[in-house]
Amino acid sequence: MTTTPTTSAGTAVELDTVRKVHGTGDRVVTALDDISISFARGTFTAIMGPSGSGKSTLLHCAAGLDHPTSGRITVAGHDIGAMDEDRRTVLRRDHIGFVFQDGNLVASLTAAQNVELPMRFAGRRPDPAAVHAALARVGLADRTGHRPGQLSGGQRQRVALARALITRPDVLFADEPTGALDTTTSGEVLALLRKLVDDERQTTIMVTHDPVAASYADVVVFLKDGQIAGRLTPRRPDPAIPELIAAHMTRLEN
Structure with missing residues (x-):
């Protein structure tokens, strides 16, 4: 079953007046406050903010892992809110990739077998050539x-x-993908993410606390x-950019 695409051809993800509220009564916490934002195809976006700013909630709602209280979210041209859970599962399986701080690999499986898991969960026979190509x-x-x-x-x-x-x-949604890595290894993973965007136009949305x-x-x-409190467009590879990002974060935290 499919849905009719609702976003423009150049937009991968769009949030329209999205609100997410946790709790009830005196314990209500507004994690997202009527946020509207779009993410262009083939771009790399970093989401930053102080603790409790709503960045992880935004990522989880945009990826269909959590449901907004109100508003509309479209991913790959499909309105998540118009789908039941089965269809959202198919959307996540076919159109969305996830990388988290803890890779969540299965210790008893080889690298190739771990890569095969999404295909096996979908009831498909893994293609060894495709698995090797992915690695x-x-x-x-x-x-x-x-x-x-x-x-x-x-x-x-x-x-x-x-x-x-x-x-x-x-x-590709990435939640603190380098948070558990040392500086050198973190740089290698980030360079790889950057290369995937530049060479293959892999749309990537990453939550991070790290200005680098x-x-x-x-x-x-x-x-x-x-709420959205600002944005920067880094001019890579200017070495002063992390310092500029850190200064912006300091202003938000004070």
Whole structure:
């Protein structure tokens, strides 16, 4: 079953007056306060903000992992709110990729077997050539038979990225993808994300607290108290950009 695309051809994700409220009565917390924003295809966007600003809620709602209280969200041209849970599951499976801080790899499976999981969950027979190609895209063509315990932290995150990309998703959502990595390894993963955007026009939306990570993006969107509080368009590879992003964050936190 399909839905009629509702966004423009150049838009991958769009939020229209999206509101997310947690709790009731005196314990109501507004995580997103009527946010409207669109993310262009083939771009890399970083979402930043102080703790409790709503950045992870925005990511989870945009990816269909959580439901907004009101407003409309469209992903890959499809209105999430018009779908039941089964159809949202299919949308996430076919159009969305996820990478989180903890790669969530299965320790007993090889890198290739971990990458196969989305296809197996969908009831499809994994194509060994496609799995190998996905691992090759992230520089792990020679690690297909290694289990997570035999890989470095950066390599494990690359496997998680390959798993997210195996279905060639319209949008890749990344939640603090380098938060558990050292500086050098973090830079390698971020450079890979950047390369996927530049070379393959992989639309990427990343939540991060790290100004250096955000400097790899085309656009940095800042949130505060559930609202958009500004944006920057970094001019890479200016080494002063992380400092500029950090200064903006400091102003939001004070």
